[in-house]
Amino acid sequence: MRKSFLLIAFVLGFCLGFQKSYSQNSPSVAIVLNEYCTSNVNGPADYFGVMSDWVELLNIHTNSVSLNGYYLSNDRYNLKKWAFPSYFTLNPGQLGVVWLSGRNTPFVGGQYHANFTLDQCKGQWLILSTSTGVIRDSVFIQKTKPNHTRGRIKYNSIGQEQWRLYTTNSQALA
Numbered sequence: 001m002r003k004s005f006l007l008i009a010f011v012l013g014f015c016l017g018f019q020k021s022y023s024q025n026s027p028s029v030a031i032v033l034n035e036y037c038t039s040n041v042n043g044p045a046d047y048f049g050v051m052s053d054w055v056e057l058l059n060i061h062t063n064s065v066s067l068n069g070y071y072l073s074n075d076r077y078n079l080k081k082w083a084f085p086s087y088f089t090l091n092p093g094q095l096g097v098v099w100l101s102g103r104n105t106p107f108v109g110g111q112y113h114a115n116f117t118l119d120q121c122k123g124q125w126l127i128l129s130t131s132t133g134v135i136r137d138s139v140f141i142q143k144t145k146p147n148h149t150r151g152r153i154k155y156n157s158i159g160q161e162q163w164r165l166y167t168t169n170s171q172a173l174a
Contacts, residue, residue: 030061031070031090032137033128035151035166038120043147044173047109052101053118054173055126056151059090069131072098074116074141079129082114097173120144139163 035056037043046052055072059065067088073081082098085106090096097111104115118124120143127138142150149166 029136030059030063030065031067031128032058032060032152033126033139034058034095035149036118036126036139036141037144037147037149037169038118038141039144039146039148041146043169046099046101046113047111048101048103050101052099052113054097054099056173057090057096057098057128058152059092059094059096062092064089064091070136071127071129071131072114072116073127073129074100074118074124076125076127079127079133079135080131081116085112088112 033055036054038053040051040053043051046054057067066086067084067090068086070084071080071082072084073079075081082104087107088096099111099113100117101113102115102117103113105111105113118126118141120141124141125138126141128136130136139150144150144165147167147169149169150163151166152162153164
């Protein structure tokens with residue numbers, strides 16, 4: 001009985017640990033979600049003058065990486081919600097921003113705008129996946145105060161428990 005209880009507790013703890021963030025543990029993972037904002041009320045404005053939500057991506061690879069064939073989504077059941085344009089490329093260590101404005105304008109005024117928004121009160125995820133549906137990185141959206149963001153402390157190959165609350169804007173938008 002005790003062994004069964006411990007096994008169940010271990011399995012539940014292991015599964016619940018993956019609920020906050022997941023990165024595929026593979027040397028081929030080059031682009032990760034690095035920071036996101038779901039409460040941009042008087043922070044940086046996008047090209048259209050709107051303070052939209054945004055997500056920052058980071059290239060952790062030693063080479064430039066094209067995101068051709070990658071997708072962003074806020075829906076676990078529709079991983080291909082917004083396709084990255086073929087010319088979206090990040091150099092090693094480079095940060096890239098996608099505005100989550102719902103505008104679906106791949107490149108306007110030097111900015112990328114996805115066709116969806118985030119709502120921190122609806123239990124949404126932010127998911128980066130490939131055209132074959134392989135999830136490369138994801139994070140469960142957590143509530144924040146106005147203009148606060150959530151970002152990685154430091155990327156590791158598992159990505160668990162490596163997110164924290166930030167009270168200032170991203171490096172890419174500073």
